Amino acid sequence: MMNVSRRHFVAAGAAALGAAFLMEDGRAAVAAGRFSQYDKQARGILAQMSLAEKIGQMTQPDKNYLKNPDDVANYSLGSVLSGGDSDPKSGNDLISWTDMYDGYQERALHSRLHIPLVYGVDAVHGHNNVIGAVIFPHNIGLGCARNPELVEKAARITSEEVRATGINWAFAPCVAVPQDIRWGRTYEGFSQDPDIVKTLGVAAVKGLQRASLDDPLAVLACSKHYIADGGTKWGSGKTGLDQGDAEVDETTLRRIFLPGYTATIAAGVGSIMPSYSTWNGVRCSASKKLLTDLLKNELGFEGFLISDYGALNQLPGTYKQQIQTSINAGMDMVMVPDKYVEFIDLLRELATEGSVPVSRIDDAVLRILRVKIAMGLMDRKRSPLADRSLHRTFGSPEHRAVARDCVRQSLVLLKNEGNLLPLSKSAGRIHVSGKTADNMGNQCGGWTIFWQGKTGEPTIGTTILTAIRSAIGSGMKVTFSEDGSNAMGAKIGIAVIGEKPYAEMFGDRSELRLDNEDVGVIARMKSQGLRVVVVLVSGRPLVIDEILPHADAVVAAWLPGSEGDGVADVLFGANKPTGKLSFSWPKGASTSFHIGDSGYRTLFNPGYGLAYS
Ligand code: BGC
Numbered sequence: 001m002m003n004v005s006r007r008h009f010v011a012a013g014a015a016a017l018g019a020a021f022l023m024e025d026g027r028a029a030v031a032a033g034r035f036s037q038y039d040k041q042a043r044g045i046l047a048q049m050s051l052a053e054k055i056g057q058m059t060q061p062d063k064n065y066l067k068n069p070d071d072v073a074n075y076s077l078g079s080v081l082s083g084g085d086s087d088p089k090s091g092n093d094l095i096s097w098t099d100m101y102d103g104y105q106e107r108a109l110h111s112r113l114h115i116p117l118v119y120g121v122d123a124v125h126g127h128n129n130v131i132g133a134v135i136f137p138h139n140i141g142l143g144c145a146r147n148p149e150l151v152e153k154a155a156r157i158t159s160e161e162v163r164a165t166g167i168n169w170a171f172a173p174c175v176a177v178p179q180d181i182r183w184g185r186t187y188e189g190f191s192q193d194p195d196i197v198k199t200l201g202v203a204a205v206k207g208l209q210r211a212s213l214d215d216p217l218a219v220l221a222c223s224k225h226y227i228a229d230g231g232t233k234w235g236s237g238k239t240g241l242d243q244g245d246a247e248v249d250e251t252t253l254r255r256i257f258l259p260g261y262t263a264t265i266a267a268g269v270g271s272i273m274p275s276y277s278t279w280n281g282v283r284c285s286a287s288k289k290l291l292t293d294l295l296k297n298e299l300g301f302e303g304f305l306i307s308d309y310g311a312l313n314q315l316p317g318t319y320k321q322q323i324q325t326s327i328n329a330g331m332d333m334v335m336v337p338d339k340y341v342e343f344i345d346l347l348r349e350l351a352t353e354g355s356v357p358v359s360r361i362d363d364a365v366l367r368i369l370r371v372k373i374a375m376g377l378m379d380r381k382r383s384p385l386a387d388r389s390l391h392r393t394f395g396s397p398e399h400r401a402v403a404r405d406c407v408r409q410s411l412v413l414l415k416n417e418g419n420l421l422p423l424s425k426s427a428g429r430i431h432v433s434g435k436t437a438d439n440m441g442n443q444c445g446g447w448t449i450f451w452q453g454k455t456g457e458p459t460i461g462t463t464i465l466t467a468i469r470s471a472i473g474s475g476m477k478v479t480f481s482e483d484g485s486n487a488m489g490a491k492i493g494i495a496v497i498g499e500k501p502y503a504e505m506f507g508d509r510s511e512l513r514l515d516n517e518d519v520g521v522i523a524r525m526k527s528q529g530l531r532v533v534v535v536l537v538s539g540r541p542l543v544i545d546e547i548l549p550h551a552d553a554v555v556a557a558w559l560p561g562s563e564g565d566g567v568a569d570v571l572f573g574a575n576k577p578t579g580k581l582s583f584s585w586p587k588g589a590s591t592s593f594h595i596g597d598s599g600y601r602t603l604f605n606p607g608y609g610l611a612y613s
Contacts, residue, residue, distance in 0.1 A: 032300055034302055035302035035367070035371060035374055036302050038373040041369075041378070042366050042373060045115070045369055046362060046366055046369065049113065051348060052076070052344070053111075053112065053113065054361050054364075054365045056075045056076030056344065057364075057368050058332065058361070058365065059077050059079075059336060059340050059343060060080065061077065061080060061081075061337055061338070062080075062081055062083045062309075062338065063080050063082055064083070064085075064086045065336075065337055065338040065339075065340065069104065069107055070107060072104050072107040072111070073108060073110045073111040075344055076111045076115065077108070077117065078115070078117065078333060078368055079119065080104050080119055080120075081121065082100075082120075082129060083122070083309055083337060084122060084129070084447065084503070085450055088100035092130065092449065094132060094165065097166075097167075098164070101167050101386055102385050102386055105119070105384050115369075116372065116378075118169045118220055118368075118371070119166070119167045120170075120171055121162065122170070122447055123158050123170035123171075124138075124174065125137065125138050125139070125447065125561060126157070126161065126403070126561065127158060127167075128444075128447050128449070129449065130165060131449060132394065132460050133394065133395055133459070134157065134396075134400050134403045135444050135459065135562035135563075136403045137403075137406050137407055137558055137561050138447075138539065138558060138559040138561070139189055139190045139200070140189065140190070140540065140558050140559070140582065141406070141407070141410030141411075141558035141559065141560060142154070142200060142406060143190035143191040143197075143200060143582030144411075144556075144581060144582050144609070145409035145578075146196065146200075148199050148200060149203070150405065151207065152206050153402055154402060155203070155204045155205075155207025155208045156208075157402055158172075158208065158219075159207065159208045159219045160217050161390075161394050161395070161399065163216065163217050163219060163387065163390055164388075164390035164391055164394045165386060166387075168384070169219055169220040169222070170219045170221060171222045171273060171306075172221060172224075173204035173264070174189060175189075175197050175198075175224070176188060176189040177191070177193070177194050177197050177231070177256050177257055178192055178230035178583070179256070179595045180230075180234060180241055180593050180595070181512065181540040181593050182509050182510065182593050183230060183508060183540075184242055184502055184503065184504055184508045184509070184539075185229070185242065185503075186539055186540040187446075191583065191606070192606065193606060194256050194257070194260065197259070199263075201263060205269045208220075208221040209221050209269070213268075213270060213371075213374045213375045213376070214375055216376075217390075218375070220270045220271055220371065221264075222269070222270075222272065222273050223264040223269050224273035225274065226261060226273065226274045226295065227246075227274075227275060227279065227290060228246035228253055228256075228257040228275070228277065228279055229246075229276070231246035231248055231253075231256065231257055232245055232246050232277050233246070233247050233594075239506070240508035240509070240510060242276075242277075242508050243276040243277050243505065245277065245278045245279075246277060246278070246279050248279070262299055265295075265299055265303075270374065271304055271305070271306050271371065272303065272304075272306075273307070274290070274291060274331065276311050283311075285307055285312060285329070285331060286325045286326055286329050288329040292329065295330070302367070302370065303367065303370075304332035304364065304367035304368050305332045307326065307331050309335050310336070310337055312326050312331075312334060312336075319339075319343075320349070320350065323346050323350060323356075324350050324355050327350075327356050327360060327361070327364070328356055328357075328360060331364075332367050332368060333368060347361075400562070400563055403561055403562065403563040404565050404569070406561075406563075406566070407560040407564075407565075407566020407567060407569075408566040408569050408570055408575045410560065410566075411555055411556065411558075411570050411577050412577065412580065412581055412608070413555055413570075413577040413610040414604065414608075414609075414610070415610070416612070417552045418552065419612070419613055420533060421553045421570075421571060421573075421577075421612065422570070422572055422573025423572050423573070425471070425476060426473055427476060428477070429476070429489060430468070430479075430492045430494060431479050431481070431492070431493045431525065432464075432465050432479070432496065433484040433494070433496070433524075434482065434484070434495040434535075435482060435515075435517065435518070436496045436497060436537045437464055437465040437480065437482070437494070437496035438480065438482075439463060440457050440460075440461050441456045441501055442455050442498070442499075443461075443464065443559065443560055443562075444459065444561050444562060445501050445502075446502050446504075447503055451503055452501060452502060452503050453501025453502065453503065455501060460562065461562025461563060462562065462564040464537075464560075464567050464568070465478075465496070467565040470565070470568070471568035471574070483517070483524065484528075485524060487524070487528045488529070490528075492530060493525035493528075493530035493531070493533070494532075495521050495525060495532055495535070497514065497515070497522075497535070497537070498537035498538035498542065499542070511543070512540070512586065513543050513546070514542055514543070514544065514546065514547065519546055519547055522547050531552045532551050532553075533553040533554075533555065534554045534555070535567060535571075536555065536557060537557050537559065538556075538558065539558070540583065541556070541581075541583055541584075541585040541586060543586055543587075543588045544585075544603070545587065545589075545603070546588070555567075555571070573612065576611060577610065577612065578611070579609050580607050580608065580609040581604055581607060581609055582606060583606060585603045586602060586603065587603045
């Protein structure tokens with residue numbers, strides 16, 4: 001299911017509530033003062049604002065739904081987003097993105113109080129909506145690299161490329177802790193292990209927000225999706241797991257799903273996105289206990305909350321009631337994303353009637369303004385428009401070199417019979433095959449140029465086939481057939497197989513078998529007498545029992561992104577494999593894939609990963 005338009009997914013759903021929170025170790029907020037130090041200045045601005053202007057700051061439409069670009073100033077909007085598939089009208093290129101951002105930002109500067117926008121995008125593995133940006137491995141690969149310095153470096157490059165287009169807010173990092181790899185968002189999570197998620201989540205925040213949010217190269221980060229998005233039960237979501245229900249007690253919630261938030265709050269993350277999913281039947285976006293009591297009061301989060309895309313529509317009641325519930329629960333800004341005029345009118349009605357206290361609205365706006373001040377946006381001496389000198393390094397070889405390093409470090413060697421790897425550079429002829437060998441889109445996965453990603457050539461980079469071709473020595477030959485035919489005569493085959501791109505609910509799968517065509521490729525090469533290296537490109541571990549006996553070597557490459565050279569570096573031994581699984585690997589006979597279920601059997605455990613001997 002590719003290229004499904006975002007417009008169809010502004011959905012509907014259910015909710016209720018539970019008990020009081022106690023911090024396990026009584027720890028107070030670590031980042032105290034991070035944003036509240038700007039209270040005085042923010043209050044000064046707040047005092048000048050009308051109710052309508054306050055509500056405008058709390059409103060975030062998707063730019064695709066803006067009826068008129070001047071609405072940014074007319075309604076004093078606080079933010080605009082480009083959701084997946086929300087490219088500039090003039091085309092998907094660096095200049096068009098920059099012009100588009102500047103266009104909206106200039107309009108915001110024309111609002112009565114000249115408050116600049118925070119403009120949001122899903123820069124989740126590089127500035128991945130923009131053709132030509134460097135695309136990093138998805139988080140699952142970085143989780144196997146287990147290298148916080150590298151994650152921070154990658155996030156710094158992402159922030160620099162995002163700022164090249166002027167954009168100043170990334171809906172990242174995803175600090176989900178996926179407990180069931182059938183989930184279509186497994187690859188957005190670093191690991192099933194909260195400690196790895198916590199460490200790498202902090203590294204990502206540090207890289208995106210840099211030492212100070214007012215660094216012109218920093219972008220506002222957003223930890224998501226709060227909370228237990230990766231802990232849902234199979235069957236509780238419409239497509240299986242996504243947006244479903246996490247049936248866990250509070251102790252488990254705090255042990256597994258909270259550390260990513262506690263740690264990124266301490267690292268100064270300025271925004272957090274509540275999850276579409278429910279915790280014991282209560283939508284996170286409706287839970288005062290989760291949003292206000294736990295996050296703001298207990299953990300001392302001083303930034304602001306941004307709802308997920310159309311998430312309020314899933315709450316019970318009319319649109320007006322949905323808004324009332326969520327804002328009163330503690331939501332500060334709403335990713336509407338379509339009916340923003342209706343949202344603004346209804347919230348004004350609610351405030352006038354007293355159903356949403358003005359004090360709650362003031363708190364929300366204060367939080368938004370404090371973050372804007374921290375970002376340097378209210379500094380009149382600085383322009384919030386794009387710094388186009390950054391175009392020079394956008395998608396540059398230097399940036400790609402870091403992504404290539406991320407790829408090398410993320411690969412996990414699962415099998416290496418007879419030390420087939422590393423391949424000799426004088427191995428005669430190598431036959432490369434498989435649907436993903438020469439497929440940039442498959443290699444990048446979902447959230448790449450399109451919301452759902454796209455098989456084929458959505459952006460610029462080096463495919464694994466091209467990388468293999470440039471890695472071999474002279475006197476060696478590489479041949480290619482997608483299906484593994486015409487391999488006879490080669491000694492070694494490399495089959496690059498796995499999953500095609502998907503995102504969110506479209507990636508939920510009840511079983512995790514390999515595609516028949518992938519199994520066929522390996523069988524075909526084996527029947528022609530080759531020793532076969534399997535490079536598995538996928539957003540999660542897949543059931544490989546069927547091919548394991550036939551494959552001489554298996555490398556899990558995850559969704560490596562635009563720099564296929566990193567794969568060739570490891571295959572030919574320029575770099576050794578160092579990646580260790582950040583998820584357990586299922587055994588075919590499993591009757592469940594949910595960690596902790598009695599039917600869950602594993603082939604390899606977290607931490608597994610062979611080295612070259
Ligand atoms: C996703 C979020 C994303 C948002 C904006 C939602 O569907 O759940 O992760 O940030 O869309 O595109």
